[in-house]
Amino acid sequence: MELWDDGIRLHVKIDFPKAEAAGGKYPMCIVLHGFTGDMEERHIVAVQEAMNEIGMATLRVELYGHGSSGGEFRNHNLYKWLNNVMTVIDYAKTREDVSDLYLCGHSQGGLTAMLAAAMEREVIKALIPLSPAIVITDRAKHGELLGLQFDNEHIPDEVESWDGRKLSGNYLRVARTIDVDAAIAQYSGPVLIVHGDEDEAVPVTYGIEAAKKYANATLKLIAHDNHCYDYHLDQVTAAVKEFLQQELG
Secondary structure, rough: OEEEEOOOOEEEEOOOOOOOOOOOOEEEEEEEEOOOOOOOOOOHHHHHHHHOOOOOOOEHHHHHHOOOOOOOHHHHOOHHHHHHHHHHHHHHHHHHOEEEEEEEEEEEHHHHHHHHHHHHOEEEEEEEEEOOOOOOHHHOOOEEEEEOHHHHHOOEEEEEOOOEEEHHHHHHHHOOOOHHHHHHOOOOOOEEEEEOOOOOOOHHHHHHHHHHHHOOOEEEEEEOOOOOOOOOOOHHHHHHHHHHHHOOO
């Protein structure tokens, strides 16, 4: 199905548990992919299926410039992604078959989920950042991103991402303005942070430090695993299921 955010088409997919919900209402988790990703990546689908197994509905969305959604990759940034997520949350709130809303995201999607949870803190019952890419905003403030060095007083009009695709300099301008610590301070609900301890893209220290700053966080480190959990994805899904089952009661 599709949603529209200020003229941008968002490709979304809802998956329901096999068992019918009591009263016809399901808790729903919105699941976000990461930078250069999409809703069909192995780790995204595994988390979605794990949630469906324990009685939760899921809404996966492909954000601006990614997957089958509208917008050019070059022009995406965290502000545009945040607006997309708020549009999706607004839609989910209108569904009569949804009880509570949860939010989960991987990498840049994990960072976006952290920021959106602060904005929608009265709505999001629990938050699950997976390998959250706090490194983006941190390094952008220090003139470094995607392995490139740049002058923060003279942002280039265009940079190249790790896979060769171009990004507008506005991506950097946006990233360096975002205060992740302020977002963390504004969300007091339950949080599960999952991070591979051999993450090559987002150093595990970012996940560890974020867990310390949240008021109510659980940290699950996946030993000997990388950014997308290529070796122990089963441990990720087990942690997600355990956390959500506790929250669901």
